[in-house]
Amino acid sequence: MKPPYDITPLILKLVSSISEKIGEVNANYLDKQSPTLRKQNKIRTIHSSLQIEGNTLSEEQITALIENKKVIGPQKDILEVLNAINVYEHLEDFVSTSEKSFLKAHQLLLKGLVIDAGKYRTKGVRIVKGSKVAHIAPPAQNLPFLMKDLFAYLKKDEEIILIKSCVFHYEMEFIHPFIDGNGRMGRLWQTVILMQKYPVFEFLPFETLISKTQADYYNALAQSDKAGKSTLFIEYMLGVIDNSLAEMLNYNNRVLTxxxxxxxxxxxxxxxxxxxxxxxxxxxxxxxxxxxxxxxxxxxxxxxxxxxxxxxxxxxx
Incomplete structure (x- = not known):
């Protein structure tokens, strides 16, 4: 079953803007990506995604871990970063429409952090914000067919990939298939979905902008929950992607000495x-x-x- 959402004028405007920017990036920027810049963007992506989840390591410490240097910090935080480095170094190995590949990514991302890494949860989950229950995830027994439906949407629906990636991100967060790591997996898998059509997303650190607008990110998720469809979240995420591409182009087009x-x-x-x-x-x-x-x-x-x-x-x- 196709997940519920509306195509609004803002969504159409953002899709058009993103498509133009991707064309410009492909024409003028993709061939100039130095290994150093790719490494910096990977560090920013890992730092931003894990920072949203409460990881305390800095970009400098993540750089040191990539370079196989010793870092002093909480063992859990270090392991989270090492796992993320491994996953982001092998992004091209994942298949966006494969549920098996999706579970493998979770296994690598959460290795040594949770007992059931790479497996769907087997119990109910409530997400609490402050003293209030913000979200009650679907029952565990419903997860297998909910996730199969979601991957069927990725494979079969004719919707453009920019929108599908946002819908998957939101729906996966709503289903909350894992005990831990759902936020990381939502952001990671949106990248995997996008980069298999647009290679630029392999090193576009849009997670940095999510980190900077974290309150808006959670608000877009919450408002979409309330509305019963992902429209507002699609608008938010497309805005983040559009702004990230604009930042990349501004960097590339700056006046160089x-x-x-x-x-x-x-x-x-x-x-x-x-x-x-x-x-x-x-x-x-x-x-x-x-x-x-x-x-x-x-x-x-x-x-x-x-x-x-x-x-x-x-x-x-």
């Missing part, structure tokens, strides 16, 4: 490269500007120049 360009290029440059390679990254600059940049990089001692004229090669120091 020669030092900015040189520093950015060197982070992901091959050992040897030509002026043409440099201009392929910064398509808006002239050949004269590229030559001046590379001359400065030689003067700074960052690269060495070999050969002359059309045979010129540059080598990283």
């Amino acid at each position: 020669e030092k900015d360009r040189i520093a950015y290029f060197i982070k992901s440059a091959p050992k040897q490269f030509t002026r043409k390679d440099y201009m392929n990254v910064f398509k808006a600059i002239s050949s004269a500007t590229a030559s001046r940049d590379l001359k400065k990089a030689v003067e700074f001692g960052l690269i060495k120049k070999q050969g002359s004229n059309n045979q010129t090669l540059y080598v990283l120091v």
Whole structure:
């Protein structure tokens, strides 16, 4: 059965805006993603998602764990981060429409943190906010067919993927299939759903904006619960995705100085490269500007120049 929601003018406007931005990102940005920037975005995503759940580790500590360095902190928080690092490093291995893959992701994400990692809960759950019961999840015996219905919607419905990813996120949160880790799984699986059509979502840290608008995130979930459909949550999440893409494009389109360009290029440059390679990254600059940049990089001692004229090669120091 198709989950209930309405397609509002705001949803249509946001879908159009996101589609335009994805096109711009694919044309101008995707090929410029340096390993360093991808790593930074992964760190931001892990930090933001776990921070929402109360994890206390900083981005610096998460960086240290990625680099296999020792970190002092609560053992539970460290294990949460190590598990998340493992999952986010293997995002491409998950299949968005596979329930088996979904359960495997939960097993990896919650390994060593809960007894039933990778398994649906077997008892009832109430979510309490303050002194009030905010949400009563469906009975445990209903979970198998509720989740099968949800994955059937992912596989068969003709709705566009941007909307389907939001619907899945909300419905999974409503069903609350696990004893723990539901929030993490909702955000993770929305990323998995989106990136299998739009690769940019592998390193778009939209969870950072969710973290910054956490009250709005929970309010959108609560208001959708009250309304009995996910419309408001879809509007919220599409707004977050649209703003995240805008931030990415603003970063990419900012006015760069020669030092900015040189520093950015060197982070992901091959050992040897030509002026043409440099201009392929910064398509808006002239050949004269590229030559001046590379001359400065030689003067700074960052690269060495070999050969002359059309045979010129540059080598990283």
